[in-house]
Amino acid sequence: MPASKTIAAGQVPCPSCGARLGGREGCQSAFDQLSAEAWTSPGRGALHNLVVDTYAMQHVEEYGRSPKSYAAHLTALCCGVEHAADQKLYWAISRWLDGSAAVGKPPLITRRGGLTIADVYAAAREDAYADLVRRWAREVWAAYADQQKLARTWLDAVRAHMTSAGFRGKS
Numbered sequence: 603m604p605a606s607k608t609i610a611a612g613q614v615p616c617p618s619c620g621a622r623l624g625g626r627e628g629c630q631s632a633f634d635q636l637s638a639e640a641w642t643s644p645g646r647g648a649l650h651n652l653v654v655d656t657y658a659m660q661h662v663e664e665y666g667r668s669p670k671s672y673a674a675h676l677t678a679l680c681c682g683v684e685h686a687a688d689q690k691l692y693w694a695i696s697r698w699l700d701g702s703a704a705v706g707k708p709p710l711i712t713r714r715g716g717l718t719i720a721d722v723y724a725a726a727r728e729d730a731y732a733d734l735v736r737r738w739a740r741e742v743w744a745a746y747a748d749q750q751k752l753a754r755t756w757l758d759a760v761r762a763h764m765t766s767a768g769f770r771g772k773s
């Protein structure tokens with residue numbers, strides 16, 4: 603990142619998502635802190651899968667290295683945004699990928715949404731947090747417009763796998 607040394611540490615943008623929390627490292631510690639806080643309240647806990655998948659799709663260099671991990675997060679983000687209440691479908695994604703699912707990794711995109719973890723991290727109140735997480739997820743999902751069709755195809759494969767496996771879900 604050129605010129606970042608002249609900027610205060612907190613202003614250095616994350617090279618993956620652009621959050622100004624102190625480069626990639628500061629961005630990661632914000633994510634780690636939100637992950638820890640997810641255990642402190644049921645409201646935050648219920649949203650945490652969406653936080654993880656949204657964050658992962660803004661940091662695919664690390665979280666989407668293998669085709670299966672990329673597919674896992676993209677499909678999960680699709681599920682989290684378009685089928686938010688369907689927990690059975692959500693948990694079936696990893697079961698599908700553990701099997702013989704063959705997935706190819708699409709090219710990485712560079713513009714990954716205007717909102718980042720910095721916006722969510724700044725939320726002071728619980729209700730504001732939930733709203734911001736959903737907006738952040740929708741923004742990132744929208745940034746993946748070119749891959750939404752592929753993600754829906756994968757989600758269809760997950761449904762087919764659930765049916766064929768007699769999947770009963772995970773509580």
Ligand SMILES: [Zn+2]
Pocket residue numbers: 616617618619620621626629630660661
């Ligand atoms: Zn970042």
